[in-house]
Amino acid sequence: MLDFVRPNILRMRGYEPGEQPQEGSVIKLNTNENPYPPSPRVLEALRQAIHGDRLRKYPDPQGRQFRETAARIFDVPPEAILIANGSDDALTIITRALVPENGEVCFPSPSYPLYETLAAIQGAACHILRFTAEGDLPAETVPRRVHLTYIPNPNSPTGTVVPRGRLQGWPTPLVIDEAYADFAEENYLHLPLKNERVIVTRSLSKSYSLAGIRFGFAVACPELTRQLYKVKDSYNCDALSLIAATAAIEDQEHMRQNVARLRATRQRVSVHLRQLGFLVPESHANFVWCVHRAHPARWLYEQLKARGILVRYLRYPETEGLRITIGTDAEMDRLLDELRRIV
């Protein structure tokens, strides 16, 4: 039965997104959502966009208005920008454009499980890199035959960044997944314009508080972007997402204020978590990676869940731990209170 489905698909377990309880009473610190609402300009732009004539018509398949706005704000040419239905869509498009069946991809572990899923769907093999104790990646061990390396920077679940300069001169085509870059001190958004083998992906889900609308983008050299446009679904971004995304990036001030708040909370929470016996690497993202010295991560996850706090339990071949999203100060105080009782 189902022998007409590709064997690589039948073999896959499939990516499991974090739990999304649809009721509201739980404190949700498991999927790196921003606890603060998006810019009021986003809500206003959406409200104005909801009329029948907008909805019955196809959106602009090129996303010109977003691209021109993004070009101005991020100082890259509009022709370098790929619009995407979330940065997952950008990663999917890039994989389909660069990685053949029986090809090979490379990514670090522990990291974002989607890279392995994309490789499995494409029918490609995986070369897995281990982070050094300093959070560096051994570029010299990457086989030249690799069609694409994915490096999330900052990384999830660890929140760490690779040392400055590591990503320049990477030995294979490289996508730098900057979903969390707005929470870090530096980024590589302009590197693709100097190196055509580098692509940077961005998400509006985290720093812009727009996980619900699914919007992300990629920056690549214009000729490569043109190739990626061939692979994307023509109308991959809907009319409302394009409007919301454009309004969101236009309000950099709102985004930066939320990011600053979350970074301050992250700093404070990291200190407390360490006092509670957790190993917490310095995070550059909107979450912290916590491995307790005494208690198993799954047990802690279950204890917290029973107390109405949802964090992400993640297990990798080499480690397991809790990835805890930075919420509001009140939410994090609740978390710390409960943890004090548990550990």
Place this chain on the structure above:
Amino acid sequence: MLDFVRPNILRMRGYEPGEQPQEGSVIKLNTNENPYPPSPRVLEALRQAIHGDRLRKYPDPQGRQFRETAARIFDVPPEAILIANGSDDALTIITRALVPENGEVCFPSPSYPLYETLAAIQGAACHILRFTAEGDLPAETVPRRVHLTYIPNPNSPTGTVVPRGRLQGWPTPLVIDEAYADFAEENYLHLPLKNERVIVTRSLSKSYSLAGIRFGFAVACPELTRQLYKVKDSYNCDALSLIAATAAIEDQEHMRQNVARLRATRQRVSVHLRQLGFLVPESHANFVWCVHRAHPARWLYEQLKARGILVRYLRYPETEGLRITIGTDAEMDRLLDELRRIV
């Protein structure tokens, strides 16, 4: 340069969507949009959904609420329903799940150019079927090695349907693209539950007037649907689209009224077009396919465009013609008036 991009991608021309002029003065009959607005219940549901807490959180990756509503309305199990970011996304997911690189797909011509694009992206070969004069497809000529056949029914650009019973017992795995089925007399939505090698895709762009929100779905046997969920991006449908789609299918009455209006207009316009010298096959969709006995299609397209009416000029190896979307009665009267002057 760009030698790291897959050769099948570099070779592709890329699908060209119909022109989407962003200003409003033109009569737009080129992309099969519905001229009537979506259900007021869609607009109301969207208005209520626009608040910060909804937008900052990820949507339900399973789309449970939509699936349960669709299951009730279309009388299929919720486990049989795949949610998709437009039916193009469903077709993409199905292709990636079933068609390996160097595989082979089959589709009719003239038809929806996306099938060839999807084959090119996947690196698969195409076996092309020609419609008989009666609009039938020669199933007996399809090689058994074909991994997937795409049959749009009703077909675009011709608007025709294959004879009853043709799609049962199709010799290869089959996706019936029912983007236009709401405008036809019959459909195959329940066939996948009897035949696991058949998948049906649906779009909310046309009959539900929601091209702007990008939502479609597929019906397949539950075990196959489970495989397709592995291939889709986790969050392929955004929170607002899911809400709009659910509200839209709940208002079947609104959809059916618009469909009835468009079918009446289609009938009337077809008669007039034939009187003007066009060959117009009986259409079962929200457009008509027009080949003029005397005037070349591209010239007619340009004449109409110069008069502020945008129709779709389409050229295939075996034919060329105009695909004219059914608009409002006033729009179609304007079209007929201009055509009377032109031909």
